[in-house]
Amino acid sequence: MSRQRRVTGERLAGGLAHDVVRIGETVRRPMPARAAYIHDVLRLFARHGWPAAPRYLGVDEEGRQTLTYLAGHVAWQPAQPPAVWSEDSLTRVAKLVRQFHDLTAGTPLAEDDEVVCHNDLSPRNTVYRDDGAGLRPYAFIDWDFAAPGRRIHDVAHVCWQFLDLGPGRASPEGPARLIGLVADTYALRTRDRRALVETILWWQDRCWRGIDERADAGDPAMERLRSAGHVKAIQEAYAWVDEHRSALESALL
Structure with missing residues (x-):
């Protein structure tokens, strides 16, 4: 059977x-x-x-x-329909994150922290459906890393992953405006807006080091990720965000 x-x-x-x-x-x-x-x-x-x-x-x-099973389009490949990367989709993502953060705030699951964080929000963990105006985010999947955390942690991860921050971006001006759009849509607090780009860098540094360390320890899944070039790609993304940090923060401060 x-x-x-x-x-x-x-x-x-x-x-x-x-x-x-x-x-x-x-x-x-x-x-x-x-x-x-x-x-x-x-x-x-x-x-x-x-x-x-x-x-x-x-x-x-x-x-x-x-x-x-949640039917729809999961955006796991780099090349996606334009609607996946649209501003409408981005604002919808920010609203969904705010919704589940508010649902978990103050609950025992948040423990002594602010909310429950997903901790791996990205297009590849998002289900999109066509609402008549093109694909729009409908749900988040893969909650394996959910844990108590701060609101800014998920918001920063959204900015990194859904804006594809890294050397593929020709200039920081467009991403800077979109980071501001995410912060505005989520209604991020002033103190968190000041720390948002720093938290993006924190995530990137944490992720590549985590993959590297677990691959060295013999974790087969992390070995596959490293062999596929994920460590190098994240390091390059970190370098790009760090280089353009001032410009990215301009829309937030």
């Missing part, structure tokens, strides 16, 4: 670290670390009727996490 399910399941594209399989209207994934906490976060969203995250359904016969 177990072997048959693996054959009939549809492997979903885009998983950088884990095999993810769709069976019917469910998704089966390896059980994450801190699974009980992650499942409590998803249960909280379900209780509030927040539609922008999958529902936790339990554990299947192979010990995998079972979630509802």
Whole structure:
């Protein structure tokens, strides 16, 4: 039975670290670390009727996490339809982040911190649907790294990933304006606006070092990421943000 399910399941594209399989209207994934906490976060969203995250359904016969399948377009490839990168999509992302932050603020899941953070917000972890005006963000998936944190942590990650900050950007002027748009849409506090670019740099430094250290320790998933060039790409993105830091902060201060 177990072997048959693996054959009939549809492997979903885009998983950088884990095999993810769709069976019917469910998704089966390896059980994450801190699974009980992650499942409590998803249960909280379900209780509030927040539609922008999958529902936790339990554990299947192979010990995998079972979630509802969210139909739509997952933007895991670098080349995407223009609507994915549109300002309308960007503001929608910022609004969704504000929604789940507000849902978790002050709850036991936030512990002594501000909110529950997703900690890996990016187009590849976002489901887009066409609302009649083109693809727009509908939901966030892959909550494996969710944890108590500060609002600015997720907002900074959004700016890095959804604006593709790095050497692929011809100049910092456009990204600077869009960073300001994210901060305005989210209604980021003044003290966090001052620290936003610094927090983007913190994320980039943390990410490349984390991949490197875990790959050195023999983590197969991190070894694959490093072999695929992710460490070098993140280091180059860090250097670009650091070089253009003043220009990026101009729209925030």
